[in-house]
Amino acid sequence: MSDPFEAFESALNLNSESAPVNNDFVDPAAEFLAQQQAEMAKIENTGFDAFGDFNAVASTKNENAVLSSGFEEEDPFGTVTSAAPFQPAQTFDEPKNNDLYSAISSVDKLTNEPETMKIWREEQKKRLETKDAEEELKRKEWKETARKELDDWYKNRKEQLEKKHADNKVSNKAAEAELAAPRDTEPGKEWEKVGKLTDFNPKANKNVRDVSRMRSILLQLKQQPLVR
Structure with a gap:
């Protein structure tokens, strides 16, 4: 009866030998850290060696990435699928000294x-x-x-x-x-008396009935009474 551990080690060796090694792979996280340290060194006017050897860190991370990519999954149908690609963690840029001073000055300009x-x-x-x-x-x-x-x-x-x-x-x-x-008994005096009670200079009013013709008749009788 064969040892199952020996079969697993042989399969691991075959996968490591058959998997191509990509020496050109660069870790984005290490590259980002190196860029940030370089910018901080420029700002503080210090040497680049004060922050350590980032190439060594990058090379070790590359080796770890190659080893992790060497393990592949083998399905029962004979197809080989590679592991998921490496995704660097999201980082946030730290504010530079110049940006900090400019932000403070802009706030001062707004407040003052x-x-x-x-x-x-x-x-x-x-x-x-x-x-x-x-x-x-x-x-x-x-x-x-x-x-x-x-x-x-x-x-x-x-x-x-x-x-x-x-x-x-x-x-x-x-x-x-x-x-x-007392009433005057003389003939012709009746129309004169009626004429005295008549207003011959009325104001024009559109809301009353027009009696101008009657008024003219009374005035004519006053001036020329009827003779019987």
Whole structure:
């Protein structure tokens, strides 16, 4: 009975011998670290050797990657599938000193308002306060003017009503006295009396019936009464 461990070791040796070794493979993580260290060395004006030998680290990572890619999966149907490709972990760039200073300076520029803007804001505030005061004063003046005009209108209307009432009383008394007087028996005087009660100068009003023809007939009878 054959040893199962010997069969596994023989299969591992065959896979390692048959798998091609890619010597040109470069680890992206190691390359990124080397680039960052080089930039930091340039900023701090230090030598490149102060951060260690990155080529040695890169070579060891390349060997580990080759060994990990040497193990392949063999399915029962005879097809060989390679392992999943290496994916480097996501890293974040550290802010440089120059970027940090520029960010601080930009924040200072935003927070520190220019002197001209401060002066403009103060002048604008004073201008608005002055306009508000003037507007309030004008509003009070307009209210006083409107109140005075309204009082004058009520006063004039009251005077006109009182005058009209007085005239109506006089005309009513004259009409009553004329009706109370004895009738004139002379012929032709009737139309003259009717003419006195007729208003021959009425105001034009579209809401009443037109009696201009009747008025003209009465005026004609007053001037030329009928003779029997």
